[in-house]
Amino acid sequence: MTHLPQIKVPATYMRGGTSKGVFFRLNDLPEAAQVAGAARDALLMRVIGSPDPYAKQIDGMGGATSSTSKTVIVSKSTRPDHDVDYLFGQVSIENAFMDWSGNCGNLSSAVGPFAISGGLVDASRIPHNGVAIVRIWQANIGKTIIAHVPITHGEVQETGDFELDGVTFPAAEIALEFMAPAADEDGAGGSMFPTGHLIDELDVPHVGVLKATMINAGIPTIFVEASALGYTGTELQDAINADAKALAMFESIRAHGAVRMGLIAHIDEAAKRAHTPKVAFVAPAKDYVSSSGKAVTTADIDLLVRALSMGKLHHAMMGTAAVAIGTAAAIPGTLVNLAAGGGERTVVRFGHPSGTLRVGAEAALVNGEWSVTKAIMSRSARVLMAGWVHVPQ
Template identity: 75%
Template sequence: MAHAPQIRIPATYMRGGTSKGVFFRLDDLPEAARQPGPARDALLLRVIGSPDPYGKHTDGMGGATSSTSKTVILSKSESPDHDVDYLFGQVSIDQPFVDWSGNCGNLSAAVGPYAISNGLVDPARIPDNGIATVRIWQANIGKTIINRVPISDGVVQETGDFELDGVTFPAAEVAVEFMDPADGEGAMFPTGNPVDNLEVPGVGTLQATMINAGIPTIFVNAETIGYTGTELQDAINSDTRALAMFETIRAHGAVRMGLIDHPDQAAKRQHTPKVAFVAAPADYTASSGKRIVAADVDLLVRAMSMGKLHHAMMGTASVAIAAAAAVPGTLVNLAAGGGERTSVTFGHPSGTLRVGAEAARHGNDWTVTKAVMGRSARVLMEGWVRVPGDSF
């Protein structure tokens, strides 16, 4: 019996923020995968090594966590106002599907560096030394992202002394600006309210802030669901009851946000919305052993991603935190002490992060014009990824 040989596809393995993923140029993909559809999804699943019932991704490039099971497809933008088009695919670990419903804020920091290094940005716009501004069209949600990438001697500077909690080694800082970050074309608060009563069968009626900014996110108070906001991954991820509770909250919140019609549909939309819980500042020890002092943060936030507590904080959820903090009366804003604010520093399982947002009220509606955070990015490996030729 003949077996199909492996094929090789040009690819780059990159870290962006606290995530990492496999980056492709659209034109380098096999022809069948250059368009959205089953062939593309099957290819990316095989690249990552999903679905994997063992939950290890031993036979692929994935890392068996939501932060490391990611793929990116980039192409030179046809828009004169953008340099590169960026499409993100969150690959399920144990199910045979790729979720295209949202962006990855962490990997957004790697898009500009990749685009510069791979000829997707006009060389005339790249200084010999200084900061290159890369204009990114985020195709999943139809929004603009700006990367401000350090350049040294005409090439992307990757090394530096910028430290990001959740990342082991320092690197060069890439400033990431999310323009008009409300997700999609709808209102930033899809229910019209900064706080709602969300009925969750088996859990109760919870106060919730449901926001579309960066990524659709449901915020609840930690104490309401029996937590302090100082929890690390094992406290949640080893508790099957807790994981089921968060998934139930997510499913019913998704219905209230108009993202799905029935809670059962949430199983096929794992990437969005996110669920996060917030609390007032408190002392705790981060997963690295670093001591976080209450006086150094404005609030505590823990967030679920792909069914597990995230080891740090998703970039897109950080945008949601910044946006919600800027609007008086949201649960995020109240946990941070209330009032008007343009930035917050929040504590997460790996440490702290400072994020900023500019919010304005128009009648009963709120808009955020920009959210900003510091990230870093680095090429881990480049060359070719190999997959069996009959796998897509």
């Protein structure tokens, strides 16, 4: 019997924000995987270790959570005024599919450093000491991200004293600007609020009629009130993820919200679009203890937010969902804004299971339509391992 050897593909394993993923330069992929399609999907799933009925991804680079089952492809940009094109692939853990429908805001923070270190950014744009401005085209949703990457002695600075709740160790701060983040290429017809309302009534069978803010900013997100579901907003992961009934309820809310947002035609299609939309629940600020044992008080935050990703409560907060939170908080009358106390604001601090996060957004009402020029937040990133991934042919 003939046994084919494994193939070696240059890759870098990176942490970006509160996520981890395997990063590739497009030209380093096998030729068949350099274009979208079944060959690319098969390669990336095998790299991560999916599909895995054991849900552990032991035979791959994945970490058996939505935050660690991620892949990124970066190339020199084909667009004017951009340095690199960035494509994000969310790998399903147990099922054989890749979801290309949205961005990962956390891994966005690692794209600039990866691109600089990988020779994908023109050397003239990189200072010997200072901050490199990397102009990123986010190809999944057709949006621009500006990354401010610290440089020391001509190389990406990874160490520093910036602390990010949900990440154990400090690192160098990377500021991200998500430009015009309303996801108008994701089935919403260019409207930040695809239903035309700041708050809708969403009728979910076996759950009831819920108030919901459904927004396309950063990533399509459905916000509901924690109290309407019997929650306080202080819940940690186990309170939700150990409750099969709760997870099924949130998936039903997500599926029905996706139909109302025009992202899918029927709720049955939601299973093949697991990465988007996100669903989150909000509540007014309240004291709680984070998953690390850190006390979070009402003086630290404006509101509470808990969000689900790929069917499970996220251990911290997805970066793209943070953009949605910041944008919705800046628009008076949304459920997020009301939970934060209402009124106009350009910055919001919210509590999540691992601690707190601050995000800013600039929103304006123009000709009866809400628009946002940009959302701003800080993350950190660093290389965990660089070399090759080995994949059976």
